[in-house]
Amino acid sequence: MITVDRVRKVFPASGGEFVALGDVSIELRDNEFVTVVGPSGCGKTTLMNILAGLETPTSGRALVDGAPVTGPGPERGVIFQQYALFPWLTVRRNVEFGLRTAGVPRQRRREIADRFIALVGLEQFADALPKTLSGGMKQRVAIARAYAVNPSILLMDEPFGAVDALTRVRLQEQLLDTWSREKRTVVFITHDVDEAVFLANRVVVMAARPGRIAEVVDVGLPYPRTEELRLSPEFTALRHRVWSAVHHQEPLS
Numbered sequence: 001m002i003t004v005d006r007v008r009k010v011f012p013a014s015g016g017e018f019v020a021l022g023d024v025s026i027e028l029r030d031n032e033f034v035t036v037v038g039p040s041g042c043g044k045t046t047l048m049n050i051l052a053g054l055e056t057p058t059s060g061r062a063l064v065d066g067a068p069v070t071g072p073g074p075e076r077g078v079i080f081q082q083y084a085l086f087p088w089l090t091v092r093r094n095v096e097f098g099l100r101t102a103g104v105p106r107q108r109r110r111e112i113a114d115r116f117i118a119l120v121g122l123e124q125f126a127d128a129l130p131k132t133l134s135g136g137m138k139q140r141v142a143i144a145r146a147y148a149v150n151p152s153i154l155l156m157d158e159p160f161g162a163v164d165a166l167t168r169v170r171l172q173e174q175l176l177d178t179w180s181r182e183k184r185t186v187v188f189i190t191h192d193v194d195e196a197v198f199l200a201n202r203v204v205v206m207a208a209r210p211g212r213i214a215e216v217v218d219v220g221l222p223y224p225r226t227e228e229l230r231l232s233p234e235f236t237a238l239r240h241r242v243w244s245a246v247h248h249q250e251p252l253s
């Protein structure tokens with residue numbers, strides 16, 4: 001379980017302080033898929049960085065299974081918008097990278113890497129270099145690499161932000177397919193309301209000035225999520241609700 005307990009983050013700014021996160025509290029259940037949406041600057045990445053252990057809260061705490069987050073850890077895999085693959089390593093070697101660092105023996109490394117490469121549907125590209133892959137494929141490699149070290153939590157910051165709309169829809173379906181076979185707790189930041197609703201068990205809507213949670217929307221739709229579901233009245237209603245929560249925000253005075 002992830003617990004965010006009254007987290008506040010203040011950055012120094014010209015002429016004073018900037019409150020990036022006001023007072024954020026939430027609990028995320030194991031294997032839950034949570035998406036985070038909100039206007040630019042509402043603190044989504046700051047919250048993610050605190051969960052990843054890359055940033056410390058000014059006050060309050062983030063806990064994983066009751067233990068305070070004090071830095072990055074192997075139980076938390078992070079996937080950013082930029083694929084961050086090593087360009088000189090093949091797909092397989094990129095996916096193996098964390099296992100190599102962890103001292104996993106060669107044969108075992110290869111087995112694990114090949115399993116996750118297959119899970120994201122890139123078997124035929126295991127020996128390819130990243131530059132020969134499309135953006136969507138690179139992001140699938142990044143997902144396989146994050147999975148390979150077996151984290152219980154995946155933190156994803158706008159992972160599909162840099163790909164075209166059609167690829168994005170495919171990546172969403174692929175990610176859900178991977179997640180349904182290999183359940184993890186996922187925290188997924190997006191600007192895209194459709195994406196937020198399509199993927200999530202719950203959508204966390206954030207607001208800015210100060211960064212805070214405006215609303216948490218339960219998405220009671222069944223998995224697997226399909227194309228038809230995207231067109232259903234239930235989906236449309238949820239999308240409308242999240243859209244309103246994002247776009248009709250008043251700053252706190």
Ligand SMILES: Nc1ncnc2c1ncn2[C@@H]1O[C@H](COP(=O)(O)OP(=O)(O)OP(=O)(O)O)[C@@H](O)[C@H]1O
Nearest residue numbers: 011012018020038039040041042043044045046047
């Ligand atoms: N290191 C920093 N120093 C000063 N201000 C910062 C720092 N990091 C973030 N901020 C400010 O905190 C606010 C929240 O930033 P953050 O990146 O978390 O927002 P976001 O919701 O992820 O935005 P976007 O959707 O545009 O990526 C922004 O106004 C940003 O300028």
